[in-house]
Amino acid sequence: AQSVTQPDIHITVSEGASLELRCNYSYGATPYLFWYVQSPGQGLQLLLKYFSGDTLVQGIKGFEAEFKRSQSSFNLRKPSVHWSDAAEYFCAVGAGSSNTGKLIFGQGTTLQVKP
Amino acid sequence: GAVVSQHPSRVICKSGTSVKIECRSLDFQATTMFWYRQFPKQSLMLMATSNEGSKATYEQGVEKDKFLINHASLTLSTLTVTSAHPEDSSFYICSAQIYGTKLYEQYFGPGTRLTVT
Numbered sequence: 402a403q404s405v406t407q408p409d410i411h412i413t414v415s416e417g418a419s420l421e422l423r424c425n426y427s428y429g430a431t432p433y434l435f436w437y438v439q440s441p442g443q444g445l446q447l448l449l450k451y452f453s454g455d456t457l458v459q460g461i462k463g464f465e466a467e468f469k470r471s472q473s474s475f476n477l478r479k480p481s482v483h484w485s486d487a488a489e490y491f492c493a494v495g496a497g498s499s500n501t502g503k504l505i506f507g508q509g510t511t512l513q514v515k516p
Numbered sequence: 517g518a519v520v521s522q523h524p525s526r527v528i529c530k531s532g533t534s535v536k537i538e539c540r541s542l543d544f545q546a547t548t549m550f551w552y553r554q555f556p557k558q559s560l561m562l563m564a565t566s567n568e569g570s571k572a573t574y575e576q577g578v579e580k581d582k583f584l585i586n587h588a589s590l591t592l593s594t595l596t597v598t599s600a601h602p603e604d605s606s607f608y609i610c611s612a613q614i615y616g617t618k619l620y621e622q623y624f625g626p627g628t629r630l631t632v633t
Contacts, residue, residue: 442525444520444625445611446624491559502548502550502565504550504560504562505562507559508559509557509558509559511557
């Protein structure tokens with residue numbers, strides 16, 4: 402069965418420092434992978450997605466992620482974190498048959514940004 | 517564009533009563549909507565997939581008689597928690613897939629906080 406693991410429940414970084422949030426997935430075929438951000442009072446917002454092709458994916462707000470099949474990973478990175486990046490981050494994998502659109506989410510990582 | 521709203525944003529109800537949560541796509545048509553449940557500091561768990569004009573498909577372990585889903589139009593899906601109990605207290609989130617777009621292109625509502633006393 403498909404699954405997603407985010408090993409880090411909580412991460413604290415200083416503003417301006419680089420960030421990497423880890424995501425590992427379990428899926429038999431080539432996965433569809435996503436990163437979402439959840440801020441209080443707002444819906445989940447898609448940061449980026451990987452379907453195929455170039456394994457380094459650029460997203461919004463300066464985020465990028467790299468798909469590594471050999472490591473079953475899809476880690477999210479940002480070179481310089483801003484205070485406004487403090488939020489909950491979810492990695493997700495597209496699941497089920499090809500036409501269901503179902504997503505399986507990881508446990509989430511809470512990002513705290515120190516001034 | 518692609519805005520999804522939920523109403524109410526938070527609701528408190530007494531044990532044994534029913535509560536309805538609405539999910540609306542404001543500026544697009546959604547043939548498919550998804551309902552998730554999120555416990556504090558935990559992941560989103562898919563409860564059911566709702567397709568306009570047909571019965572919802574529930575995930576394993578989700579009681580369909582307790583969580584009634586109606587997707588009566590291309591812009592509205594409702595989740596009714598029947599005979600609510602304190603263990604049903606949670607954060608309920610819907611998402612909507614734009615009709616005719618790529619698979620997995622979903623837009624999420626801001627969520628509804630349900631507290632059952």
